[in-house]
Amino acid sequence: MEIDQAAIIANWRDLSARHAGGAVAAVVKADAYGLGAALVAPALFAAGCRHFFTAHLGEALALRPLIPGAMLAVLGGLGPAPGADVIEAFVHHDLVPVLGTFAEITTFAAAAGRLGRRLPAILHIDTGMARLGLDDAELDRLAQAPEPLQNLDLRFVMTHLVAAETAEDPLNAAQRQRFAQACARLPPVKRSLANSSGIFLGPAFASDLARAGAALYGINPTPHAANPMRLACRLLARVLQVRDVPAGAPVGYNATWRAARPSRIATLGIGYADGWPFRLAGRGSAFFDGAPVPLVGRVSMDLTTYDITDHPGIGPGSWLELIGQAMPPERIAALLDTSPYEILTGLGARIARVVLPAAAL
CATH class of the missing domain: 2.40.37.10 (Lyase, Ornithine Decarboxylase; Chain A, domain 1)
Incomplete structure (x- = not known):
């Protein structure tokens, strides 16, 4: 399989130009959607990308030496009942967990307290996907007891769009509103809203950080229209x-x-x-x-x-x-x-x- 690094970089630059709100991160989970994360991530890093996401800790550990200094976040977070080795891996390798439960937040905050320094993290709010992220009950709990957040250096608060590839779907506007309402209940933090297709929903869906995945590799983020990306x-x-x-x-x-x-x-x-x-x-x-x-x-x-x-x-x-x-x-x-x-x-x-x-x- 031929991997076209120029196409990947061109796609990232195009997505960055379209996303006026802030930077565009590269989602390189699942071995960069099958193309090879070790081939993709360094090329994007060399082109100026400074934010990366994987799904699992192991993926991030493999990539960390290849993209030194970049924000490297793990969408799966700490996982349930993480051992000391998991916490150590995040801290030692400067990885950012995406925290999606109150238990994860308190666990990582406690680790920060023991180390005597704030640890970087991303907070995930579920606004309709019903997979990962704080649901309404856990968001209420956090809003009422936000003290653990004082030990965390929250880089972003994020959510994930359910149907961004269908621009007319009312779920998009509903999620955007729920996300804004959730953020208003939290300390001021940069926001991350759009995925690949979300970038094409227009300026209302711009945020401090978009997370581009499939579009980087040439998969059409607007499947009901011509593909604006280059197959990579x-x-x-x-x-x-x-x-x-x-x-x-x-x-x-x-x-x-x-x-x-x-x-x-x-x-x-x-x-x-x-x-x-x-x-x-x-x-x-x-x-x-x-x-x-x-x-x-x-x-x-x-x-x-x-x-x-x-x-x-x-x-x-x-x-x-x-x-x-x-x-x-x-x-x-x-x-x-x-x-x-x-x-x-x-x-x-x-x-x-x-x-x-x-x-x-």
């Missing part, structure tokens, strides 16, 4: 073998596909163990020189077969494009009734990531 990756797979099969011959497991004519079949070295979806059987296409090449038969663990009868230029060693401008993640996701996020994050470690350097930027 291209997935290629190599032809291992080509064989001729007669009309009526089966290809692949359980003979789910039979040749309707004498056909040439190319076997590619990629399968569902690499994250190439099993359910693409009979639906997907690769591309060669801009022309579609149909996937035939089942996707197996390590191999996938394509009908190259109409493509005499394809032979052993040829590369077919599985994800690219002609077949972006959104199009593959539509074939499978899933999310383009799943397509990218599912790509496995056996797929080599090759960097296209962003030297010009």
Whole structure:
């Protein structure tokens, strides 16, 4: 898979220009949405990005040496009943937990008290997602007993939008109002509101820090309109073998596909163990020189077969494009009734990531 660092940086700069309220953070969880966080985060850091988010502590620990001095926050926070080793990891490596329960707040505040210094943290308010964050009851509790916050250096208070990709959804305005009401009950702190799609909701959703994820990698943040972002990756797979099969011959497991004519079949070295979806059987296409090449038969663990009868230029060693401008993640996701996020994050470690350097930027 080719990773286009220039496209990622260009996307971040475009999102930063659109978000007039403040900075734009890079969300690099799930190995930078499957592209490779160790390849993405340093390039963004070199371009000027100074705020990063991961989902888990382990992800942040792996990235910390690569982006020294940047704010590196963990969306999953401390987790339930964190041990001393977890607290130590956050403190020693200058990581910022996103605290979403009263228990997390008091635990981290107590650690700060023992150390005799305020520790950095982000406060998460749930305004409608019902996943992580302080709900109404816990926000009431914190508002009535805010003393633990005195031990914390709150960098931001944040919430997460439920339906920002649908601009007309009334949930967006409702969440913005709930967030403003919640912030009014807390000490003055910088705010973080918009995700990738939220940046496109306009100035009313601007804040001190937006958190861009999928849009950085080229997934459309405005799915009901043309994609304003640059696709930042291209997935290629190599032809291992080509064989001729007669009309009526089966290809692949359980003979789910039979040749309707004498056909040439190319076997590619990629399968569902690499994250190439099993359910693409009979639906997907690769591309060669801009022309579609149909996937035939089942996707197996390590191999996938394509009908190259109409493509005499394809032979052993040829590369077919599985994800690219002609077949972006959104199009593959539509074939499978899933999310383009799943397509990218599912790509496995056996797929080599090759960097296209962003030297010009």
